[in-house]
Amino acid sequence: MEFNFNPVAFSIFGIEIRWYALIIIAGMLLGTYFAKKEFVRRGFDEDFVYDVLFVIVPIGILGARFWYVLFEWDYYSLNPIQILNIRAGGLAIHGGIIFGLLALYIYGKKKNLPFWDMADVLIPSLVLGQAIGRWGNFMNQEAHGGPTDLPWGIIIDGVKVHPTFLYESIGDMVIFLILINWRKNNPDKGKISATYFIGYGILRFFVEGLRTDSLYIGSIRTAQLISIIFVIVGIIIFYISDKNNLPPYFKEEKVVKKEEKIINFK
Template sequence: MNPVAFTIFGIDVMWYGVLISTGVLIGVLIALREAKRTGFKEDDLIDFLLYAMPIGIIGARAHYVIFSWDYYSQNSSQIINIRNGGLAIHGAVIAGIITGIVFCKKRKINVLQLLDLIMPSLILGQAIGRWGNFINQEAHGGPTDLPWGIIVDGQKVHPAFLYESIIDFCV
């Protein structure tokens, strides 16, 4: 599979980024709808998202770098180079939760209310974003003989991204 969705002004735009961005956009729209429905102030939600999204990207990169430290300790100039991949959802979620706690404390908002509001969006975004792993041929499971296995590097493996995506959509 070609991981490049399209090229604009000589810069490759990767499918992974397109899918993650799509998941984020749909998630934001759902969260805004939920804010209206539940009476949560939309301005507070937008302010939170303006903090949480860039901090989440930093957290995602930091998590990846920490768990790949053998490489990055020898190639420190690559630490901020996300064009070559290296974002981990775990780091984004951790950074987002910390951001939410601090944000809610400063704004005197119930953090559980914010979490209730954004979690469906986060899960849906994850379900969509996992398809980037399929295109990149990464985050797959171990070898399998099951009929729904996918071929990666000449070996039939479990489509772990698909399992997670289905579970996320079901939630």
């Protein structure tokens, strides 16, 4: 299968709007919809999700850019003005996840809201956004793998390669469906987040091994190293959640009455 798409969807006053951006935005909007429904189910005002996203999304984008620049510093140290040129590409999802969660933690501390409860609501939406967003890579004909003879390979620049964007998109969607259905049973706090770390860590580790555009620390693929860390962190969180031994701040029970609804964080 050979695809030749114009990555530019349309232009406004001479500014190109790319399919990549539109697909990322679509993923964010759909993810917001699911997070909003869950926050409302837990008794929050329906606009609460926007307050949270207003904080974590910009920080996540900055983190994704910082992460990419950090591991491509040989280039950016010689071309510092290009650090600001996000339109030229260069966002690393691991940086976005780490910085976004850090922003969520700080937000929770300031608002006296439990971090893991909010994370368990937002993380299924995150992985849904990842599943959709990977199709932006397809439109840009990037983030693909090396040569393959498999029948589902796609042809890019005359070479049949692994559609690694598709592998990760399918895997992310499976993780999303598992999390969104399990969440209905109100599992112990932290378990939804832990399962994401484990599942996405394993998925990305193997997909990254097929890609040709990896960031490196020496001879080690950065994304594979972080994926291993994600799996370890996920196992630890799952264990302490199962033992009901999360840090004290996250164990506090908070009951908030609002519009005759009860929010019960356990």
